[in-house]
Amino acid sequence: MLNKTMLNLGSNRSVIRELFEYGKKQIELCGAENVYDYSLGNPSVPAPENVNINIKKLVDSKTSISLHGYTSAVGDNAVRTAIADDLNRRFGTDYTMSNLYMTCGAAASLVATIRALVTEAADEIIAIAPFFPEYRPFVEANGGKFSFVSADTENFQVNFDELESKISARTQGIIVNSPNNPSGTVYNEDTIKRIADILNRKSKEYNKPIYIICDEPYRELVYDDVIVPFVPNFYDNTIVCYSYSKSLSLPGERIGYALIPSKCTDATDLYNAIAGAARICGYVCAPSLMQYVVGACASEKPDISAYKRNRDLLYNSLTEMGYECAYPAGAFYLFIKAPNGNAGEFSEIAKKYNLLLVPGDSFECPTYLRAAYCVDYEMIKRSLPAFEKAILEIKKCSDY
Amino acid sequence: MLNKTMLNLGSNRSVIRELFEYGKKQIELCGAENVYDYSLGNPSVPAPENVNINIKKLVDSKTSISLHGYTSAVGDNAVRTAIADDLNRRFGTDYTMSNLYMTCGAAASLVATIRALVTEAADEIIAIAPFFPEYRPFVEANGGKFSFVSADTENFQVNFDELESKISARTQGIIVNSPNNPSGTVYNEDTIKRIADILNRKSKEYNKPIYIICDEPYRELVYDDVIVPFVPNFYDNTIVCYSYSKSLSLPGERIGYALIPSKCTDATDLYNAIAGAARICGYVCAPSLMQYVVGACASEKPDISAYKRNRDLLYNSLTEMGYECAYPAGAFYLFIKAPNGNAGEFSEIAKKYNLLLVPGDSFECPTYLRAAYCVDYEMIKRSLPAFEKAILEIKKCSDY
The missing domain is CATH 3.90.1150.10 (Aspartate Aminotransferase, domain 1)
Structure with missing residues (x-):
């Protein structure tokens, strides 16, 4: 039963x-x-070090009620503004707090995004192998159809032809995860551009937006002079699911965000649909103390x-x-x-x-x-x- | 789209x-x-005061990796043991950590429980008016059928006859919320016993367990010498969805638990189904620092x-x-x-x-x-x- x-x-x-x-x-x-x-x-x-310093500072400076009280469901305004400002400085964008929805980590961002995009059982979300195994249950147990593009074991970039052939009229989104778990590779600019080309073509063919769902917990973890292309700058219909789990080493604290750029098709509706999904997942709001901590540490580098x-x-x-x-x-x-x-x-x-x-x-x-x-x-x-x-x-x- | x-x-x-x-x-x-x-x-x-004292103490005494790292999905063992011990002291029960699943608050506990119990669209969850309005979307948008028993505006207890008539072969659970939001009333022992009687009778009639889902964020908030009956002591198939939002004034921190007593029918499967639902809701684990805080404050009274x-x-x-x-x-x-x-x-x-x-x-x-x-x-x-x-x-x- x-x-x-x-x-x-x-x-x-x-x-x-x-x-x-x-x-x-x-x-x-x-x-x-x-x-x-x-x-x-x-x-x-x-x-x-600034994480624990800020925890103590917040405990000492904020009232208990403002520190531990509900924030609005979308997250604290000042925190979201601090994160938007940091993104703008680094990526030349013009986000505001209204583009950000604070969540309890990338998994929560992904689930809310998937539930916002899946309208019925035939709707597909595509991942690119190798990929984080939880993507499959996140999609399938939340009402969608999951499929994937097989791994490019030559370079661990993307089998572009296969990606193109897998996209159908029911494809709602493609999960892109770079730096990649499990391969450790970074999709280069050429790869992102080719994915964007395919999606632009297919979106036109099917006359509907096909979103890139960027799962980015490892964005800050790159070595030497490798650059991680910032996907929203290459493809308008990109939703970023970010987590501070790895960049600030806070995996247990469950803190991250979904970024919905204004350039996305139906950006306001998309934001609201993600908010609605977060609501019926029972998130209520992202953990408040940790919201203030990541707001204070928005520019902190690991x-x-x-x-x-x-x-x-x-x-x-x-x-x-x-x-x-x-x-x-x-x-x-x-x-x-x-x-x-x-x-x-x-x-x-x-x-x-x-x-x-x-x-x-x-x-x-x-x-x-x-x-x-x-x-x-x-x-x-x-x-x-x-x-x-x-x-x-x-x-x-x-x-x- | x-x-x-x-x-x-x-x-x-x-x-x-x-x-x-x-x-x-x-x-x-x-x-x-x-x-x-x-x-x-x-x-x-x-x-x-002990909440903020413990936050600082934890920051100073635990390593960053153990404080902010993932706990297991079910929650930290020592935290769950501390909570079980406190419940046992107060309610004469014999819970262990294995009966507790830490969550990001009562809303998360409720959603995970509802998703565990709803097997198809015809499955019903019943609430008792007046009730917290989010119950309806929590059930309906997570695949189930929602119905409710109208309010007993005489005493704000329960319209027992209507409850009995509303229960069908598809009823999976009844949400009980006492002390009640919005009425502020407490269901007395007689009310709980009569609900238990009805459910025992109906469970027998339909040859299936009908669970009480106890939404208990206000359990500790009672005045004078009023006693809140501890429902699992009156009805075996009770799942408690608890939150520290009100009892420790931590609503923004999103910390609570689901209690699945061993006396529940299929208790292990029920626990696992709740864990599975939590998994595909993307909770990963309850916020770690706050887990340790409520573990340390398990016996704290508001x-x-x-x-x-x-x-x-x-x-x-x-x-x-x-x-x-x-x-x-x-x-x-x-x-x-x-x-x-x-x-x-x-x-x-x-x-x-x-x-x-x-x-x-x-x-x-x-x-x-x-x-x-x-x-x-x-x-x-x-x-x-x-x-x-x-x-x-x-x-x-x-x-x-």
Whole structure:
């Protein structure tokens, strides 16, 4: 007598969670020093100092009622203005608070956006593999049809022809996630322009807007001089779903926003539909103290030097051993080609050496494995012999 | 091309919000001293001192990563244990952390519970008038059928015969909200027992569990020696949706829980279905810092002396003027009978005196108006002449 979809979603942990739980058991058996857990994308860098400084400052300076009271459902005006100003400075845009809807994180922004766009069961949302596995239930369990474009395992950009062929009259939106989880790659300007070209053409063909839903929790996490193109500057019908989970290392606090630029078709209606969806999801408002914190820290940049150091060590060591990896220009994931061609099997081999890598099946890329390197640098160093043994095991097999 | 339901829900503010916005404009025109805004149920009592003390303590003592990092989706173990222990001490129960699912407030708990219980469009959730207007969209926009039992305007308990007649083979749950918003009344033990009797009988008749969904944000807000019966102790199939919004004055922080007692039919499946619903609503986890805060403040009691003082002044003054009111034993609402028998019209009359009262139509009780007295005591004093003038206007009319 219970909803079967909800029951299944609540009973079956994701592969990532299963692996993480397995790791906790192995740590009990073998000791924390001897387990190399690359399963979870949980930031390992503390929040910028200004976050905690501002929490204390807010507690001391604001009245309890204004600090902990309801904000309006769309979010505090001053907070939204601070975020709009920061975006305008960085991307040459002209947003105001009216373009921003504060949410309890990118997942909430995505769900509200999907529910705003899905009008009936035939309406499609398309993702581009490899992609965050929750996209599928977010769409399917909220009334829509989910489909995806298979992974471009050459460059981890986009299979453009396939994208074009997958778009139909029922396509309402395309989820774009760059820097990408799980590949760590950044879609370059050419990629964004080609996606925009396709969508402009298809929007015209079907005489309807097809929105880009930009899932951007990793926007600030890029290394060296790589630039993440700001998608709304390339395609008008772009909705940005942002989170401070990774950029300010606040994943537990559930704070982010949806950005609905005025250039979007039916921008006001779109904003209101997202607000309506947020309302019946029971969000009420984004957590108030954290709204004020991110407002005060709108221009704060994350210190990603630790992630870069991790990336360099892991990427360089693994490629030296003979692993093939996508070049991780951003986020904190290394996407590793299974040396035996089968990620599920290789994940099991790696587990023998207490090396926990997520097989790419759930990201719809079953020849790759994801290593989340938001971990302790020393763990990476300790894990290298395990990577060595695992690939040697494959090499030996293929010698026969 | 947008979802019409979401668009309507996001475009049309609730009557309460409309009135609040009207009040803000009137304040600009007439000055804050001359507007008597009873529209919003926003706590006017600060959070207990221990809340802010614990926020600072947590910031100083926990690492940034453990304080702001993801908790598991169900919530932090120690927090859930602290809450279970407090409930056990107060209500003689034997809950453990496994009975609790932390959420971003009672609205989130309600939505997740409704989505867990609604299996198809014919499935019904029943509320008891007068009720919080959001119940309807929470049910209807999440796939279910909403119906309600009309108000018992004699005692503001329950029309039991009507409840019994409304329950069908498709009834999945009954929302019980006591202390009640908007009536301020508390369902007494006899009421809870009679509801339980009816549900036990109907569950047997239809050979299926019918759950009580207890919406309990006001549980701790009762005056004098009134006791709020703890519903799970009277009816096994009770799910409690709790929020710290009112009890700890933290409405903006979005923190609460769903309690799924082990005595519930299919308790584990029910818990998992609620978890699955929370997952596809995009909650991820309840805000982490606030989880730790409510864990540390689990036994904290609100200081309701200010609300009691407000209640006494407002209730006594109004009844003396000739208003009929439901006796407000809890929450911070006074439910006032429209002296002219029509709440919508009387709300307009009151507005002429800058007295903002929510007509009961949206609570499905159109002969009453709600006054949220979680306001400044001085505002109540200043507002009394306006109440006097409004009722005099009616008395004069009926003299003709």
